[in-house]
Amino acid sequence: MTQQNPGSAPDEESPAGDPWHAFGYLVAGVAMYGFLGWLADRWLGTSFLVVLGILLGAGLGLYMTFARFNRPPDPQSKQEKN
Template sequence: MPRTEEEQQPAPQGDPWLAFGYLVSGVLLYGAVGWLADWWLGTEFLVVIGILLGAGLGIYMTFKRFGGMPTSADEQSHGKETE
């Protein structure tokens, strides 16, 4: 039986350190931008917003890179490949 194009492509494999790097770099980069904006504007809340925004974007980049959450169809097809 011919396989569809979707079945021929392997699931994205990734290094967990890459996901960790996305999260840490997002928090550090946007936290630093928030800190600089706080220093420049004389406020005290933008660093927190920067850290939260960086964490959110790091999570988004991780899901985008690794394909998001597996669906039940993905889990079932993965189980058939290992049998």
Template sequence: MSDSPKSPSSHDPWVAVGRIGGGVLVYGALGYLLDLWWGTSFMVVIGIVFGAALGIYTVFAALQDRS
């Protein structure tokens, strides 16, 4: 019986969900703050799209490294 925790695999689907969801949350929040600061209403959408794209990119990059 091993007491060491398992390291997360980049092939685990929850890792992909976390990367994409994290990108959406972080960059969406950054866009929201920019909207408040600049008085606009479109930066949150740009932040969400950019965060999702960056999250998808990191998922594919991690899968390419494992091949």
């Protein structure tokens, strides 16, 4: 008899990620850094930092999405299947 880890199906692979995570990273990055840019604009009396904050937030959101969904497969899970 083979032993299986509880809660895991033997032949199912876990999904690479939920698309809502990607959406959440992008929206949260734009919102947070856009808000920080807006605050800095109000404090310094400028008008360009909100745009830089939005662009920085979008870039960091894309980076976080790429980092989350492009992880290499876990070698431990491959050994358990064989």
